[in-house]
Amino acid sequence: MNLILVTFIILLAFTSYYFGRKKALVIQSSQRLTALPKFYGYYLAAWCAAPALIIFVLWSVFEPSIVKTFILQDYTDQNLTKNELQLIYTKVKALAVGTYTGNITNFLDESANKYIQLKGIANSAKVAIILAILIFSLSFAYRSVQKNDRMREPVEIFLKWVLFVASLGAVLVTIGIIFSLLFEAIRFFQAVKIFDFIFGTHWYPAKTFVRDGQPDPELMKDAFGAVPLFAGTFFIAFIAMCVAIPIGLLSGIYLSEYAGRGVRKYAKPIIEILAGIPTVVYGFFAALTVGPFVKEIGNAMGLEVSSESALAAGAVMGVMIIPFISSLSDDVITAVPQNLRDGSYAMGATKSETVKKVIFPAALPGIVGSILLAVSRAVGETMIVVMASGLAANLTMNPLESTSTITAQIVVILIGDQQFGDPKTQSAFALGISLFIVTLFLNVIALSVVKRYREKYE
Amino acid sequence: MSKIKAENVNVYYGSKQALFDVSIDIAEKEVTALIGPSGCGKSTFLRCLNRMNDVIEICRVEGSIKMDNLELNSRKLDVVRLRENVGMVFQKPNPFPKTIYENVAYGPTIHGIAQSKEEMDQIVETSLKKAALWNEVKDRLDEIGTGLSGGQQQRLCIARAISVSPEVILMDEPCSALDPIATAQIEELIDDLKKEVTIVIVTHSMSQAARVSQKTGFFHLGKLIEFGPTDKIFKNPDNQQTQDYITGRFG
Ligand SMILES: Nc1ncnc2c1ncn2[C@@H]1O[C@H](COP(=O)(O)OP(=O)(O)OP(=O)(O)O)[C@@H](O)[C@H]1O
Numbered sequence A: 001m002n003l004i005l006v007t008f009i010i011l012l013a014f015t016s017y018y019f020g021r022k023k024a025l026v027i028q029s030s031q032r033l034t035a036l037p038k039f040y041g042y043y044l045a046a047w048c049a050a051p052a053l054i055i056f057v058l059w060s061v062f063e064p065s066i067v068k069t070f071i072l073q074d075y076t077d078q079n080l081t082k083n084e085l086q087l088i089y090t091k092v093k094a095l096a097v098g099t100y101t102g103n104i105t106n107f108l109d110e111s112a113n114k115y116i117q118l119k120g121i122a123n124s125a126k127v128a129i130i131l132a133i134l135i136f137s138l139s140f141a142y143r144s145v146q147k148n149d150r151m152r153e154p155v156e157i158f159l160k161w162v163l164f165v166a167s168l169g170a171v172l173v174t175i176g177i178i179f180s181l182l183f184e185a186i187r188f189f190q191a192v193k194i195f196d197f198i199f200g201t202h203w204y205p206a207k208t209f210v211r212d213g214q215p216d217p218e219l220m221k222d223a224f225g226a227v228p229l230f231a232g233t234f235f236i237a238f239i240a241m242c243v244a245i246p247i248g249l250l251s252g253i254y255l256s257e258y259a260g261r262g263v264r265k266y267a268k269p270i271i272e273i274l275a276g277i278p279t280v281v282y283g284f285f286a287a288l289t290v291g292p293f294v295k296e297i298g299n300a301m302g303l304e305v306s307s308e309s310a311l312a313a314g315a316v317m318g319v320m321i322i323p324f325i326s327s328l329s330d331d332v333i334t335a336v337p338q339n340l341r342d343g344s345y346a347m348g349a350t351k352s353e354t355v356k357k358v359i360f361p362a363a364l365p366g367i368v369g370s371i372l373l374a375v376s377r378a379v380g381e382t383m384i385v386v387m388a389s390g391l392a393a394n395l396t397m398n399p400l401e402s403t404s405t406i407t408a409q410i411v412v413i414l415i416g417d418q419q420f421g422d423p424k425t426q427s428a429f430a431l432g433i434s435l436f437i438v439t440l441f442l443n444v445i446a447l448s449v450v451k452r453y454r455e456k457y458e
Numbered sequence B: 001m002s003k004i005k006a007e008n009v010n011v012y013y014g015s016k017q018a019l020f021d022v023s024i025d026i027a028e029k030e031v032t033a034l035i036g037p038s039g040c041g042k043s044t045f046l047r048c049l050n051r052m053n054d055v056i057e058i059c060r061v062e063g064s065i066k067m068d069n070l071e072l073n074s075r076k077l078d079v080v081r082l083r084e085n086v087g088m089v090f091q092k093p094n095p096f097p098k099t100i101y102e103n104v105a106y107g108p109t110i111h112g113i114a115q116s117k118e119e120m121d122q123i124v125e126t127s128l129k130k131a132a133l134w135n136e137v138k139d140r141l142d143e144i145g146t147g148l149s150g151g152q153q154q155r156l157c158i159a160r161a162i163s164v165s166p167e168v169i170l171m172d173e174p175c176s177a178l179d180p181i182a183t184a185q186i187e188e189l190i191d192d193l194k195k196e197v198t199i200v201i202v203t204h205s206m207s208q209a210a211r212v213s214q215k216t217g218f219f220h221l222g223k224l225i226e227f228g229p230t231d232k233i234f235k236n237p238d239n240q241q242t243q244d245y246i247t248g249r250f251g
């Protein structure tokens, strides 16, 4: 039903576009047009589609809650809690569409009938109102077209609003996500002291921390200390950067300064393919190939290596990040003005001296920016850690032991059964928001560094 | 006495020929000006003299260019040594984004000219003095070179070029980005420098060529049309095209 309605509105809008354009051509024979003929078409189409679609959306948003209010009116005298009311409403809806399987009371049956009836009324009303609006707005717009009013400005204003609504939507979604994170995190911090979370060194969220039916703050203190996770996150990111920075940077320098046009044309896309490999693939590569390999080598050298090691995860993560650094630093280095190179060569500097003493320092801020972006990418990486470095939050600085990260723990917490309102579930939000703050911080620094670099050369 | 002797130089960018059989004799400790309409190959020729055309992948140079009887257009030539001896100043000032001191010390460091910190300080000071910049920057040698004014930057580039005491300095329109006062300063500088160095300067300003140079070469469409003493070229050229260009009738 809704689909038909929307399709109808859109088809009508297309038709009015062609109609408006044709009308403009007719007007043209007797008067001067106020805009290109297509603007007449856009004008009609916008007036046709926009009001009807806006009403349609608003209706669809508010209809369910209005119907619900009507249905639940009959239950107000029973003194029910919010949850019970919600349950009843779910049952009524299920009964109405015929998927209900419990036993049917008279009262429920009655409500279901009422629900069906209400829905029917609402649907017809919706169609009627939208048709009325279509007729009204189209005739209004057609009148303007006939009078040969100014067409360009309204269309431009309309487009401006369309763009505004789109960006508003994006901003609102972002704000919504941040607030829901914050909200749950605050609830978590009501149960667990923020101090214990930030400075505690034990992370065992699976531990029972209920004593006599009540969460015990003393026990909780030992369950939600995030230090091992932060340490693990930065440790693995550090290993990753130890792999990615040298290789990425050197290949970036090679591509931008040394490689001939032919090599560059093929090498750059190939390196960038690395960035397109899904992280799960890296994950099982780390878990099944690199992990056992590291263990074997370690054992051969007489070292104790767990099969899930921070080293394996970090190294593979580093490989994943290479293309970020190489490609970004290649761009930054290429952007260093040619006349600096010329100046250096003309002084008799060799290529490597020029790279080392002029180009690299000139590109350094941009390179630092790209490295920071890569770090925030490493900090946020999940899959590789989950698969290759284990889930036990050890506080360790030994790359051969397994350790865990913030992202991996969020996965652990939210996999399987979970209860809303449980501190364990809520802790995922607290972790999420701390991760968000860390990466936000890194990104802000990276962007400001890159921006300062741009200003220097433009 | 002849410093550089070019014979039948042909330069190609890919398949496009930019210079045709250019032969020229550049005298020692004189200023030689190269003039001609845009795109006629002046910069291309200048870049042959310190092998900067090597930097351009598609560029190919044929012919013989001898400096003090050393063949420059030869595979065996040590380009690093050559460029130590032949400095270059570009059209757009291009100081490195380093301190003023580091800019001037760049060449001496690369070529291992200074043995001690004191010696380096001395080189930097002399070079800046010769470039008539010392008084303006002596209190802020550790500021970034790119923070100077355009004219100061160009003089810094000149200081950078003379820091390794080259025998030849090539200048490609060194004043085109500068105002008349800065231009006058640089021209004065050129006058001073020619006591010790051979200078080849490309310029679009007839009056500048007339003021600073002893010899002038006129290029047109990749050919050296006329070459001779500046006085003669400007007062009584042999070639009609030269005459037309100098009097502003084409170009
Ligand atoms: N890097 C290059 N690649 C291809 N062709 C080039 C290159 N540099 C110069 N050329 C060509 O060579 C010819 C001579 O150029 P050149 O730069 O020497 O002229 P010019 O006399 O210095 O001109 P201007 O006075 O404008 O600086 C021009 O036709 C130009 O198109």
Ligand SMILES: [Mg+2]
Pocket: B042, B043, B044, B172
């Ligand atoms: Mg030029």
